[in-house]
Amino acid sequence: MRYALFHFLMRIKRPFMASARRKRMAEFARRMQISGGERIIDLGGTPGFWDDAPVSLDLTIVNLPGFNPPEPGPSHHRITLLDGDACDLAAFADQSFDIAFSNSVIEHVGDLERRQSMAGEVRRLAPAYWVQTPAIWFPVEAHTMMPFWWFYPEWLQRALIRRWRRKLPAWTEMVETTTIVSRGEMVRSFPDAALWTEWKLGFPKSYVAYKRGAMADPHAAEGA
Numbered sequence: 001m002r003y004a005l006f007h008f009l010m011r012i013k014r015p016f017m018a019s020a021r022r023k024r025m026a027e028f029a030r031r032m033q034i035s036g037g038e039r040i041i042d043l044g045g046t047p048g049f050w051d052d053a054p055v056s057l058d059l060t061i062v063n064l065p066g067f068n069p070p071e072p073g074p075s076h077h078r079i080t081l082l083d084g085d086a087c088d089l090a091a092f093a094d095q096s097f098d099i100a101f102s103n104s105v106i107e108h109v110g111d112l113e114r115r116q117s118m119a120g121e122v123r124r125l126a127p128a129y130w131v132q133t134p135a136i137w138f139p140v141e142a143h144t145m146m147p148f149w150w151f152y153p154e155w156l157q158r159a160l161i162r163r164w165r166r167k168l169p170a171w172t173e174m175v176e177t178t179t180i181v182s183r184g185e186m187v188r189s190f191p192d193a194a195l196w197t198e199w200k201l202g203f204p205k206s207y208v209a210y211k212r213g214a215m216a217d218p219h220a221a222e223g224a
Contacts, residue, residue: 020205024103024198025052028130031196032212038098041125043086043118044105047072047079060097062086087117092125098213100129104142104206107133107181108174115181119189128213131190133181135197135204143178150180183207 028034036055045061046069056076062084063069072079084091086102087109100122109118122129134142141149149157165172183204187195190209198206 020200021049022052024132025050026054027196027198027208028101028210029054031210032099032128032130039096040099040101041089041092041097043100043102043122044108045101045103047075047077047081049103050077050079051075053077062089087114087121089121089125094124095127097126098128100126100131102131104132104134106131107178110177111179112185115179115185116189123190123192126213128211129190129193130208130210131186131193132198132206132208133186134206136180136182138200138203138205143175181207 034053034055034057037058039058040060042049042059042061044063047059047061048069050057050059053076056078058078060080060082061068062082064085065083068081068083071081086105102118102122106115106118109115119131122131136150139147141147143149146152146160152160161172161176164175183195183197186207186209190211193209193211196208196210197204198208
């Protein structure tokens with residue numbers, strides 16, 4: 001029963017996550033001017049994420065070995081699942097895709113050097129891209145469901161992680177390897193992109209660095 005609250009929170013979180021994904025997909029389609037048939041490489045994603053895409057796409061979904069989702073069922077997309085490291089995708093030539101896409105992944109790849117490597121691969125693989133990461137300022141942390149997790153003293157974080165590891169080792173490993181990515185780092189990592197801040201309940205929920213292939217002014221106002 002010690003983790004009943006945790007599992008309850010995860011269950012009630014799912015419909016809110018599904019709603020957020022639908023809204024984010026609609027924003028992606030609008031801002032990136034998706035028309036159908038685009039070749040998209042999704043770094044660290046799942047086929048189910050694309051169920052709400054309004055048009056058919058040619059998707060290549062890349063995850064670390066052992067982390068790829070099951071083969072997708074019937075879909076309106078063409079989907080290829082591959083093993084790979086989002087920080088080193090030398091198997092793909094420059095500009096192999098129309099769009100490089102990543103949703104809540106860059107905060108999981110490791111230290112600053114690896115995050116910069118991933119940003120470089122994103123920009124190399126396609127002339128257009130969309131990279132999202134959670135914001136530190138949202139009251140409920142997206143991974144732990146703890147209020148203002150990133151502001152806890154280090155000793156308290158360590159104590160909670162030790163407790164969680166006993167019952168939820170895989171989930172705890174994910175929490176331990178998460179590094180918050182600031183708005184400033186996103187701007188520096190994607191200097192040719194516009195930055196959209198996703199707001200919810202008056203708080204910034206996530207940041208998205210995005211670039212359209214034919215974007216005239218990548219530093220246009222966020223409300224564009």
